[in-house]
Amino acid sequence: MDEQLWTPVKVGDISLEHRLAMAPMTRDRATPEGVPTELNALYYAQRASMGLLITEGTQPSADGQGYLLTPGIHTEEQVAGWRRVTDAVHHAGGHVVIQLMHAGRIAHPANTPHGRQPVAPSAVRPAGVMFTFQGAQEMPEPRELSTEEVSATVEDFRAAAAKAIEAGADGVEIHGANGYLVHQFLASNTNRRTDRYGGSIANRIRFAVEVVEAVADEIGANRTGIRLSPGNPYNDIAEDDTRELYSALVRALAPVNPAYLHVVHGDDAELVRELRELWPTAFLLNRPGADIDTRVRDIDSGLADVVTVGVQALANPDLVERLRTGAPLNTPDPASFYGGDEHGYTDYPFLSR
Template identity: 60%
Template structure:
């Protein structure tokens, strides 16, 4: 694992190592969308990671899907995130805020004013979602109008500016895992008949417009983008042209010279190799269910430049030290991942010493 511990430049940030904390929803924010009282401690505990990418953070009230997730669009939320970011920086860490609009993966009980969720098309995902009333079927969303699409692009722009105001080193645009941008990419979730639906060029249009807006606002060196080709989360399927779609999308994203591209890899090696060929900048790969002994397989094969991990970082605040010293890892408790029970399952995982 020695190649994990070399420095790497990501945008205008120099990372001490190539191990990244992947974004993980923890559902511990206040009702106002302000990060919870233990968030600063939680992230600062993990500041030895080369880079921390925060939990998905909604760029607008309409972008919220789950209970108790944070936002980055009000002054109060900026103040809350500033405490988190300062705590990470005080420990020598780097941190990007992930901007996540969930689109149709929402329920009125989780949204301010009990609004109907929005999406590229009025098509329900056919899944359930956790609400304060328990698990419920996700209802049919409302199709975004073109003027609302333009407003949503501006919401991302505003949220990126707010993230930098809070002191973040950058933002990651979440274009993966069944959420809004991914829904536009999906052949089954995007049935629009206008310039945002149908052809590959049309289905990637929203992703490119969001990226353009964020880059204009904060610069490409502080902007990352996440994809998850053929990951069927949220019921999104890019269809038979998935490989071609990601070839076109990644090639156009490459023209922005972003800080990095982050790929959630679910087993399609041909697409991973294609993405590597299409992408000139730092590539971060998160492999689903990757065993520890294969942690650096993509670095070893020169396919990736950085490795992102989720549960390993969640359960091991000192993951870097444990890996360097071959110390056994804590195992995450699945019962406390999304349950707000104070420090339990959040900031109480022990360090090796």
């Protein structure tokens, strides 16, 4: 395996011994109250050798929940649950960044603690269904946030970031990708607002910029990251100005000097290269489905400072050791990716066990 992969790098205040990191992955194994458990702590601690662990999406408010059994970081019980996770990972030598994810319109009242209608930039119903305890149900039309409520949601992110640090996290990542709330403000098909948060590119990027600024102000830019997925149609997103949109967004975010930008590589390699050149700090890159050799080439070429790995880290808690030694990788079990118990979660074998 290429030696460049094993060279140290800094991501904000975090010093890493290598350039692999664990990508955020929804696993749906928190309590119904959104509290991480000892099983969650074991799962993350098992993968501490990845160095930087970006957690599953974690709702910053009750309105931010979309899926079943996802964790939150807006109550004291949730803070205590995350403290179990961060303590376990730190004890094992790793670092934890909690991903703040507001699902926006990708939600159903049956999955939330209050049973309210989902909220979004505009009242545009997404295609598709949401899995609930009552089975798969069509996602409803969301309620459009008022201008004042948008500002309040920015403050929800700020408060959640403070609670993440209280819980022992080394930082937070703002989920601005994959069709969730921040992405919904960016995309023209989900943002049909006529106030200062809608219409022009400058207005549609405003919410993302305000969230990053608020979080950086609260916990420090050196502990703040953001994830973006330019051109990603997931969750019924349609962008008609992707290149202009993301260039403008990254230019607006760069003066804040966050710890990192985490980009999901899509079909536009030239845009990814442009964003990399615009960004002033660490650039993390995720290539869904790519093999390790492809990811290593991204390090060697200078396209990425760090590459994030999802399924391979899920199925191989000792992925770093396996790659260093050339050992074979475990086969992931997709049937156990979402929900369940320890099967497919904490029972993947280690080389030495």
